[in-house]
Amino acid sequence: MPGHAQERTAADLLATFGGAPSPRPATGPGDHSRRDRMNRRTAPRRGHARIGHGWSPVLAPLPVYHASTHDIGGLFPLLGSRPTPAVGARIGYDVDSGGAFYCHPVELVLRGGYATNPNMALFGEPGRGKSSTVVAFLLRMASFGVRTVISGDVKGEYTPVARALGATPIVLGAGTNARINALDLGPLTTRWNTWSVHRQRDELTSLLSRWGQLLAALAESQGYAPTVTDDAALAAVLHRLVGATDGNTHLRPISIPDVHRQLAEPDPQLWHDLRYASRRAFLDQLRPVTDALANLISGPLAGLFDGPTTVDLDWNAPLQTMDLSRLRSRGDTAIAIALTCLGAWTSLATDLRADGDIRIVVRDECWRQLRLGPRAVATVDAELRLSRLEQTIQILVLHKLSDLLSVGASGSQAVAIARDLIALCSHRVLFGQSTRVAEDLADALALTGPELHRLTGAVNERRGRALWKVENHSAHLVQTVLSGFEKRLFDTNAQLRTRRKGR
Ligand SMILES: Nc1ncnc2c1ncn2[C@@H]1O[C@H](COP(=O)(O)OP(=O)(O)OP(=O)(O)O)[C@@H](O)[C@H]1O
Ligand SMILES: [Mg+2]
Known part of the structure; x- marks a missing residue:
């Protein structure tokens, strides 16, 4: 056909990815004659064109080549890595294979060999879709009876989600008398x-x-x-x-x-x-x-964490959230302190709950808390260490690795604790990053060269796309798919849009 690219043979294709493959070593002429005598052709070269009689779209015998697995990979670019088991929340699709992608951190621990703990850490620049993916995960886990506690929602984003599920959020700050004793004995x-x-x-x-x-x-x-x-x-x-x-x-x-x-x-x-x-x-x-x-x-948080607790966690609610959006005017440090107090309170309450069911504890904007200093990192570290025993999936939402590593001089004990903290999260979900930040992450999480390349490239192509890496298993490039309901419930850009319209 005029203008049509000339058809390439397997040998041509293989030569594109490495050295030209060598044909299968020829067998001796004696062997040929013996085989010809024994295996006389009983069918046409493409087989019989009849149902049940086999038919080959290419002429037999097929040419046979020898090549290394490295070169062969170029011929089968769609060969994917080992898929994760199809259990738990269906997050979206694996961009490489097109197959559905599931996540159930506890199952991956129980099935052995996949993950050593059920905790998750999400890294990514602002607006990449970290919190939306968390919401998709927890809403879909809710169908398995798994309930969630949001341990401090700085922007009040989870409040509409909780209300849609029939739960009443705990709101701290101006206009409410909700108080949580940081030293509460809880259950x-x-x-x-x-x-x-x-x-x-x-x-x-x-x-x-x-x-x-x-x-x-x-x-x-x-x-x-x-x-x-x-x-x-x-x-x-x-x-x-x-x-x-x-x-x-x-x-x-x-x-x-x-x-x-x-x-x-x-x-x-x-x-x-x-x-x-x-x-x-x-x-x-x-x-x-x-x-x-x-x-x-006496500071900006006076009266919020320094007296008897006046609220109660509703263990039967599918989602309990502690809305801190009314504290925003009190400054970054105040917010970070509030997150620290809430983190300690929720983990005590969650650990000692009587039902023994799996719980998800979300620490969104956790980077704010970790920036307080090494002791704050140590607090989160201690809370994560308990989670395997306590059937809790702890989710940390961070921006970049330096959120953790800026707590002390390199080589210090604080940085060692921060690195341990990453190890305590077997499930790492990596959203788009700038090159320098991605290189830090690649180093700490032992990402391969192609994984690092994707972290600064393919991951950024769409919102909600991330590399999901479970310990040292090869990463999956996954697109979170939000339903229309989820998009409406969790539209963190809604305010931006209304502002632009009002302008
Ligand atoms: N998978 C997705 N499909 C479509 N839209 C998405 C997806 N993920 C996120 N978005 C949209 O992108 C916007 C930002 O998402 P989100 O708030 O989850 O980002 P974030 O990474 O948590 O940001 P920040 O670090 O500022 O908290 C939201 O309006 C959300 O609806
Ligand atoms: Mg967010």
Whole structure:
């Protein structure tokens, strides 16, 4: 046909991807004659053109070549990597194979060999579709009875989703009297008497270490890095306040102002137990941490996390969200502190829930919290470590790797914890990134060259497209497909559009 490209043979194609393939080594003439004698042709060269008799679209015998698997890959470009099992939420399609792509982090752990933990980390520049993918995931997991807690929604994006599912969001900030005690005993109070003394001791130790971490992270948010001496003093104060040192059979409810009061007005027993020479020495040494806690009580978050909790998590709701959008005017640090307090509160409540069902805990905008400092990273790290035991899928939404690694000098312990945090998220969902950020990610997540190439290229072609990489398995390029209902519910650009129309 005029102008039609000349048909290429397999040999031509293979030569495009590597060296020209060699034909199969010829067998000796004697072999040919023997085979000819034994295998006489009983059918035409294309087979019989009849049903059940086989028919070959190309002339037999086929030419046979030898080539390496590397070159052969060029002939079969559509060979995909091993697909993930078709269980759980159907997210969208695998761009390479066109097949459906599913995600069920807990199943991937249970099926063995695929993932070691069910946690997910999503990385990507703003507006790439991270939160939309989270919403698609949790709505689709809801059909399997999996419920979700949004541990702090800075922009109030999840509120319409919760309302559409018939749940009432917890709204913190101006105009509401909702308050969450950062040092809440949560479900521990009701379950305490049902436990053996051994279990009570274990739970109390874990609770006090969480609170210690939280208070240290909060002090750090005020610009003071607590020392080991401060840690010891905070631990001693928490022990006393909760009633662990005086053989009390019930735990006493406490709050941040109680801790501050003990540090600011110590009784002789406290400074003596902590081996200070005098009350003055105690006050002088612990002044920075005491003042840091005082700032929390009187600062922009006053009244929100420093008194008894007035809200309750509804465990039966398919989606519980804590809307922080009314706190936005109080500044970035205040928001980050709020996320830290909520994170600690939700993880205690989620870990000790009675039903034993799988729960998704979403930490959207988690990068804000991690920027507070190494102690904040350590808090999230501790919460993630528990998740495999507690049937929780923790989802962290981050922008870039430096959100994690900027917490300390390279090679420092803080950076080591931050790298560990990535390892605690087997499921990494990588949305579009600039080249430099992508290179950092590729390094930390051991991405292959072609995966890095896609991260700065193919991933950016459409919103909601990402590389899904589960540990060291090869990544899948996946397009999240949102339903019309989901798009309407979660249109985070809606405000931009209305503003433009009103202009
Ligand atoms: N898969 C998708 N298909 C179509 N539209 C999408 C898809 N994913 C996201 N969008 C649209 O893109 C916009 C931004 O998405 P989204 O808020 O999820 O981004 P984000 O990465 O969470 O941004 P940020 O970092 O600012 O929170 C939304 O209006 C959303 O409707
Ligand atoms: Mg978002």
